[in-house]
Amino acid sequence: MSLKTGVPVDRFSPALTDFSSVSDHNTQYFNYVELPDFSVKEFNITFNHGHGLIFKRFNPDNIMHVFHDDLLPIFVTLKELSLLSNPSTFIIVADSKPPGLFSELYENFLNSKLLFIHSLSKDQLHCFENTYVGLNKASVWYQYGFREPQGPLQKSLVGPIIISFRNYFIKQFSLISRQKENYASILVRKHNRKILNADKIVEAISGTSGYETHTLSLDGSSVLDVIQEILRSRVIVAMHGSLLVLSLFLEPYSVVVELFPFGVHPDISTPYKTLCKFSELKLFYRAWQNSFKFNSFPHPEYPPEWGGILHLPTEEQKEIESSVVKPFLCCDNPVWLYRIYQDTVVDIHSFVTLLQNVLEEKDNYFISEKYRNTYRLYPGEISSGCCYVSDETLTLKWEQPWNLRFLDIVQIEYEVWLQNVERDDVQAFLMKTNKFVFPVKSAKETYYAWIRCYADGLIGPFLSNPIICSNESNCSSIS
Numbered sequence: 001m002s003l004k005t006g007v008p009v010d011r012f013s014p015a016l017t018d019f020s021s022v023s024d025h026n027t028q029y030f031n032y033v034e035l036p037d038f039s040v041k042e043f044n045i046t047f048n049h050g051h052g053l054i055f056k057r058f059n060p061d062n063i064m065h066v067f068h069d070d071l072l073p074i075f076v077t078l079k080e081l082s083l084l085s086n087p088s089t090f091i092i093v094a095d096s097k098p099p100g101l102f103s104e105l106y107e108n109f110l111n112s113k114l115l116f117i118h119s120l121s122k123d124q125l126h127c128f129e130n131t132y133v134g135l136n137k138a139s140v141w142y143q144y145g146f147r148e149p150q151g152p153l154q155k156s157l158v159g160p161i162i163i164s165f166r167n168y169f170i171k172q173f174s175l176i177s178r179q180k181e182n183y184a185s186i187l188v189r190k191h192n193r194k195i196l197n198a199d200k201i202v203e204a205i206s207g208t209s210g211y212e213t214h215t216l217s218l219d220g221s222s223v224l225d226v227i228q229e230i231l232r233s234r235v236i237v238a239m240h241g242s243l244l245v246l247s248l249f250l251e252p253y254s255v256v257v258e259l260f261p262f263g264v265h266p267d268i269s270t271p272y273k274t275l276c277k278f279s280e281l282k283l284f285y286r287a288w289q290n291s292f293k294f295n296s297f298p299h300p301e302y303p304p305e306w307g308g309i310l311h312l313p314t315e316e317q318k319e320i321e322s323s324v325v326k327p328f329l330c331c332d333n334p335v336w337l338y339r340i341y342q343d344t345v346v347d348i349h350s351f352v353t354l355l356q357n358v359l360e361e362k363d364n365y366f367i368s369e370k371y372r373n374t375y376r377l378y379p380g381e382i383s384s385g386c387c388y389v390s391d392e393t394l395t396l397k398w399e400q401p402w403n404l405r406f407l408d409i410v411q412i413e414y415e416v417w418l419q420n421v422e423r424d425d426v427q428a429f430l431m432k433t434n435k436f437v438f439p440v441k442s443a444k445e446t447y448y449a450w451i452r453c454y455a456d457g458l459i460g461p462f463l464s465n466p467i468i469c470s471n472e473s474n475c476s477s478i479s
Contacts, residue, residue: 019056019094021073021135025146028056030094030133043125050088050112052131053077057093060100063223064242064271068142071109073135075165080136084168090115092131102223108173139165141278142271149327152274159280162248170249175228177251184211185229187238187246190219192306194343195239195259196297204348208355209235218243235359240264240340244272252282253366255358257351260289261342262296263324268336284362286354288346295345298338307341309334377407379453379460382414382434387449387469389440394418394447394469396436401453401460413454417462418469421446430454446470 015029022028053074059065074091078084090112099106099116107114120126139161144150170177184205188198195201198215206213211234216226230236230249237257238244247256256276260266266273266287276285290296300317302308309317312334323335380401387396400412416429416436422445429436440447448466452459 017134019134020058021055021069021137021140022058022144023137025058028058040125044123046121046124046126048115048126048128050090050129051081051083051086052090052092052115052128053081053083053135054092054094054117054128054131054133055135056095057097057100057106060095060097060102060106062242063102063218064245066102066105067245067248068140068271070135071105071169072139072161072165073137074109075168076139076161077132077134077136079164081132084110087111092117092128101218105223141274145328145330148329150269150271150330152270159278162275162278163280166248170231173224173227175224175231177231181232182209182211182234183229183232184209184213184235184237185216185233186213187226187236187241187243188215188217189239189241190217192299192302192341192343193239193241193261196343196345197348200348201237201346201351204352205235205237205355208352209359211235235355239344240269240272245275247272247275247283248281250281250283253284253362255284255355255362256286257355257358258285258287259344259346260287261339261344262290262293263339263342264336265289265325268325268327269340284358284365286358288351288354290344290346291350292347295347297343297345299341299343300338302341304332304334305337307334307337307339309338376456376458377403378458379404379407379409379412379455381461381463382451382453385449385451385463385467386473386475387447387467388473388475389443389445389447389469389471392440392443394438394440396438396449396451396467396469397475398434398451400434401455404453404455407455409455411454411456415452415454415459417450419448419466421448443471 011031014026016031018024018028019030020028055074058069075084078089083089089110091106091110092115093106094117096118138155139158141153141155141158142150143153186198186201186205188195202213202215205211214229216229218226227246227249230246233250233254235255236247236250237259239259244256244258250256256272258266258272266289273285273287276283299307300309304311309320320335320338325336325339328336380403382398382401385398387394396416404412414431414434416431417426418429418438419426447469449469450462450466452462
């Protein structure tokens with residue numbers, strides 16, 4: 001049985017729904033073809049039991065798209081449907097692309113077998129017992145600039161979704177969260193967008209932070225190996241690129257430094273800055289930009305998709321060589337490609353200054369948050385309060401709250417309120433000692449006194465009843 005609900009009047013304008021998490025992209029539209037019920041007699045039918053989620057991968061060879069556009073939305077969708085832990089749930093891939101470089105992430109995301117529609121026999125009609133089409137977009141935080149220059153999407157709940165996804169992924173792929181290690185990683189590319197002095201960056205990170213520092217690359221490691229190393233890291237540094245999406249696996253209070261080539265302002269492309277700024281992740285982000293053209297090494301000889309420009313007219317080549325990147329529409333802007341695929345020598349002095357600043361910010365934040373989140377004990381009432389008026393002088397003395405001797409207190413102060421019993425106004429004083437002397441006009445005047453303790457800024461209670469200050473007080477021990 002097929003059910004249709006919420007279907008628009010015109011499902012061809014332009015389509016019924018999106019097949020992926022990327023909104024309104026003409027390669028991702030989904031629609032269906034209708035047949036009358038008697039037509040099933042014309043087909044050999046294969047039945048697939050269970051709960052299927054059918055969608056199209058957007059770009060399965062780019063790790064940013066794998067996580068941002070596919071895996072996170074799959075996670076959100078199946079959680080919404082209460083099917084994430086259901087053993088009969090399976091994923092159906094509707095695109096015709098090959099499995100791709102990161103196929104293991106799709107294949108092992110659930111405990112059931114991944115199904116590719118293009119691998120099904122075309123001699124049969126394949127029927128699914130229960131199938132959901134498309135992906136929930138709640139986790140998508142960035143748009144790629146198809147209709148306006150790329151930029152962040154205003155989403156408020158992405159941070160908690162990422163944390164939940166991260167926990168699920170670590171468990172599902174049997175990864176190990178970071179133990180107490182001082183470890184930093186620099187993510188490098190070996191074929192383009194290279195950091196030409198990566199060895200100096202390793203030395204700079206190690207010397208500045210004291211962390212053991214290593215280079216990571218997908219050229220020599222699997223993506224799961226790289227994720228495992230990122231789980232160990234407190235700092236990651238990388239040239240702008242898709243590997244930075246793996247920042248979502250960093251533990252709280254980690255640092256991300258994103259490097260940008262000459263001519264590419266960090267505000268032009270901010271998917272990883274946007275990711276790191278979700279407050280729930282507690283990541284500390286900095287962008288470094290190459291300001292020196294002589295430290296930039298473009299490759300006009302590369303293929304066009306890697307920033308090559310030799311196929312263009314000479315005048316256009318010269319214009320590109322003297323240009324910087326401005327906001328653009330996806331996806332083949334030659335200035336963007338020429339600049340972003342440059343190799344770079346990173347200026348060590350400016351890099352170290354930036355790294356020192358962000359590490360200091362992280363340490364200060366960690367200390368202050370730890371202090372805020374630690375339950376702090378309040379001082380009790382002062383004790384043995386005693387007050388006497390003589391020779392036109394009021395003398396007030398007391399002992400500190402009895403619980404202070406059990407508390408780790410740095411600064412103790414006392415607030416004294418004083419009121420003449422014949423007047424309504426109250427005078428307030430802040431004292432650093434437990435003795436207070438106040439001039440009065442006559443020894444015959446009577447006052448009320450209230451005292452409370454400040455212990456490292458935490459304010460204790462006043463006494464339930466005021467202390468009476470008069471010349472009839474029996475407080476003879478005051479000296």
